[in-house]
Amino acid sequence: MKTRDRILLKSLELFNEQGERSVTTNHIASSLNISPGNLYYHFRSKEDIIYEIFLRYEASMVSALSVPDDRAVTYMDKIGYFEAIFRQLWEYRFLHRDLAHLLEESPRLRDSYRQFARKVMAQAYLVYDALRTAQLIRASEQDVRSMIINIWIVTTSWASFVMSSGFFGAEVVLSQQLLRRGIYQIICLEAPYLQGEALEKLPVLLAEYKQAAEMV
């Protein structure tokens, strides 16, 4: 693997495990057994590394939300979208743990994150519009727009909720399974608008994700 990619992978690993604040470029270099000079040859600063990691996060999120153009969107497609999204939230979990701080520190990250948020919500709108066309949800445009904002907030804030609320135990450590539990909340958020096949599948789906939650 190229040194540049090794730096990004190791940085992501350390940020996720220890929190971005407590990881310096020297930590990253030493845990890769490379010199700080070698690291600086590839990245001018930690902000450079964080920004590059964000671009990869953004790319994987946007690709996870692409609507098939050769066939109608199914409700299970959308569940698949959420599985993919929550996998990315897990892979890049340090980003949302301390987002306000990261955005304060980096104006270009702030701008890119905002474009990213608008892009994803616009793409989500296409997905729900396709589901409306496929008569899998019955909702007004206003319903869909406000639901997408609520889904965005619950999705991006779920990890913080798990950690701050103590809802899953006082000394909780964030696990991929606990993060995935957020999908249950999203399904509940959409449930009132479902119809047809989507509505028929709902009880099984809720049971499945609820169970995953109670296994926690």
Place this chain on the structure above:
Amino acid sequence: MKTRDRILLKSLELFNEQGERSVTTNHIASSLNISPGNLYYHFRSKEDIIYEIFLRYEASMVSALSVPDDRAVTYMDKIGYFEAIFRQLWEYRFLHRDLAHLLEESPRLRDSYRQFARKVMAQAYLVYDALRTAQLIRASEQDVRSMIINIWIVTTSWASFVMSSGFFGAEVVLSQQLLRRGIYQIICLEAPYLQGEALEKLPVLLAEYKQAAEMV
């Protein structure tokens, strides 16, 4: 006013305006024209001040959510609850801007915040149960429990969403009106479960809060 209260009020003001991280006990003392020694006589540390401010926040939140015991809860009662809650979120806005950091720094705040979260969600359940009894909402217990979690997340994360998403403009400054816009999201979240008088009042209510949003 007692010095102790003046310290708490000034600290809250400075935390809200400048962010808790950039405010030291010396800043607080000097902006009150008192000596650091005088401040330390009342509070041993900034953590002490933050914890005391949290206790006041908690008290006002819990009292805002009390169910009337002399009559049935009306839907407008609940809108009143949200107005009160979002006023408190504004008054104590520094708390949720950097909550993860505050909870990391203070184990007793972490424990108290978790008890607070459980208390508020339990109280919210009583409110929605009363609304079910009053036949103002039609929802299963599972619907209500997952809705309360989603409402909690959207409510406590709304300010962060406004700031991080750029949804209300790139160089947005959090205003009380923008924060209050979150109530529109909560109403949309409950809308599918409303019936009776609550459902009749919904269009007017949505229009009112939507308008408040578009005036932003």
